[in-house]
Amino acid sequence: MQLLLLELNEVNFGFIRRYAERGHLPVLHRLITRHGVAETVSEERYEHLEPWIQWVTAHTGRPFASHRIFRLGDIVNSDLPQIWEQLEQCGLKVGAISPMNAKHRLRDPAFFVPDPWTSTNITAPTTLKWLYRGIAQAVNDNADARISVSSMLGLLAGFLNYASPSSYPEYIRLTLGSWRGPWRRAMFLDLLLAEVFIRELRRTRPHFASLFLNAAAHIQHHYLFCSPFYAGPHRNPSWYVSPEADPVLEVYRLYDAIVGRIEAAFPEARLMLATGLHQDAHEQSTFYWRLRRHDEFLRSIGVPFATVEPRMSRDFLITCSSAEEARVAERILKSAIASDGQPLFEVDNRGTDLFVMLVYPHDISADFEFRIGERVFSGLRKDVSFVALKNGQHNGIGYFLDTGVKPGRAPERFALAELPNRVMAALGVLPSSSLVA
Numbered sequence: 001m002q003l004l005l006l007e008l009n010e011v012n013f014g015f016i017r018r019y020a021e022r023g024h025l026p027v028l029h030r031l032i033t034r035h036g037v038a039e040t041v042s043e044e045r046y047e048h049l050e051p052w053i054q055w056v057t058a059h060t061g062r063p064f065a066s067h068r069i070f071r072l073g074d075i076v077n078s079d080l081p082q083i084w085e086q087l088e089q090c091g092l093k094v095g096a097i098s099p100m101n102a103k104h105r106l107r108d109p110a111f112f113v114p115d116p117w118t119s120t121n122i123t124a125p126t127t128l129k130w131l132y133r134g135i136a137q138a139v140n141d142n143a144d145a146r147i148s149v150s151s152m153l154g155l156l157a158g159f160l161n162y163a164s165p166s167s168y169p170e171y172i173r174l175t176l177g178s179w180r181g182p183w184r185r186a187m188f189l190d191l192l193l194a195e196v197f198i199r200e201l202r203r204t205r206p207h208f209a210s211l212f213l214n215a216a217a218h219i220q221h222h223y224l225f226c227s228p229f230y231a232g233p234h235r236n237p238s239w240y241v242s243p244e245a246d247p248v249l250e251v252y253r254l255y256d257a258i259v260g261r262i263e264a265a266f267p268e269a270r271l272m273l274a275t276g277l278h279q280d281a282h283e284q285s286t287f288y289w290r291l292r293r294h295d296e297f298l299r300s301i302g303v304p305f306a307t308v309e310p311r312m313s314r315d316f317l318i319t320c321s322s323a324e325e326a327r328v329a330e331r332i333l334k335s336a337i338a339s340d341g342q343p344l345f346e347v348d349n350r351g352t353d354l355f356v357m358l359v360y361p362h363d364i365s366a367d368f369e370f371r372i373g374e375r376v377f378s379g380l381r382k383d384v385s386f387v388a389l390k391n392g393q394h395n396g397i398g399y400f401l402d403t404g405v406k407p408g409r410a411p412e413r414f415a416l417a418e419l420p421n422r423v424m425a426a427l428g429v430l431p432s433s434s435l436v437a
Helices: 013-021 026-035 051-060 083-089 126-140 149-162 165-177 183-204 215-226 247-265 294-300 323-334 416-426
Strands: 003-008 038-041 094-097 111-113 208-213 270-274 278-281 287-291 307-310 315-319 336-338 345-349 353-358 369-372 375-378 384-389 392-395 398-402 413-415
Touching: 003 247, 003 416, 013 026, 013 247, 026 247, 026 398, 038 416, 051 083, 051 416, 083 094, 083 208, 083 416, 094 183, 111 126, 111 183, 126 149, 126 183, 149 183, 165 183, 183 208, 183 215, 183 247, 215 247, 215 278, 215 384, 215 392, 247 270, 270 416, 287 353, 294 307, 323 336, 323 345, 323 353, 398 416, 413 416
Parallel strands: 003 208, 003 270, 038 413, 094 111, 094 208
Antiparallel strands: 038 398, 270 398, 278 392, 287 384, 307 315, 315 353, 336 369, 345 353, 369 375
């Protein structure tokens, strides 16, 4: 038996159903009708409702109180057993494409390609390694749309090797459309990751493999107000997105097509779809900003550091040479205050490392000023890139669909931490009687 776990990060199945009622999303509509959808529950505190926390729970079977992984990339400092190692220890061949905040500790996987933000090993053919490095650089510099020559060559080599010629028209459409709709770059990437997944599955034939897709989460965060099913008072300005556009429907249609393609390619496989959590509409107007050159900016305001690594969107990780240096860096960053009294940064001090988020929520104009103590700084606008207007926020309820279950048999709600047990029970390495609804 082959089991494929499709991790559709943060997808709102309430919206999926509404679009399906209008005749969209035929594949997902059919699966929902035939197999039903269960809900998953996880954390109660909002600060713990981050995907890089939830997916660690989904992969380890432990809630946050047990696994304590709070930041993206921190899994590399943990030895908690994940679903892939557990299955490998049972003699099964496993694979993973872009699992969020997951560490490669496998002895002999079919393939393992980490997410773009987690520093861990890769098991993949050479061309896929080139593609991964190009993707990692492109994703981390997405706000500036910058990409190096070597990354471009890696992306091109990977694309030519993995993209199906039948998908070329869709890639061309997404590429040309990205000039007016930048969200289509994320869709391009998810389509390519799905084709990598299919190709590697055919090459290696593992018993279990997972695919993580993030475009919908990205698009919902930034464009949820564009959906006709958003009933709130907010609207995205026309300079941000065309009033006629519905990026949410676009990415849902892509996922519908991807799930259908995986079904067709592996008709005997059992599919599980999980979202980890989902998004509701954000209740106010919030700007997202990202530093352009993290190291140059830190030097300009006097922050001591050894290295700095960009993370997702507004986040970055500073490594210092000592705990004292880290305390100095923390003090400077926390004292950076805009003229309206809002702090610029949120800082999590881990000893010699600082996890930092650029949290200023309003527009940053050309004459924007901020203070650090008695020093006044101007020109921040040239040091940051506009990322997006926040449209969606996290909700701890996730969704789960299993093609091995008929409607009415799946519980209406279960803990997200139960997901590994469900995978193992489906593969016959854990008795189904051990599952607790």
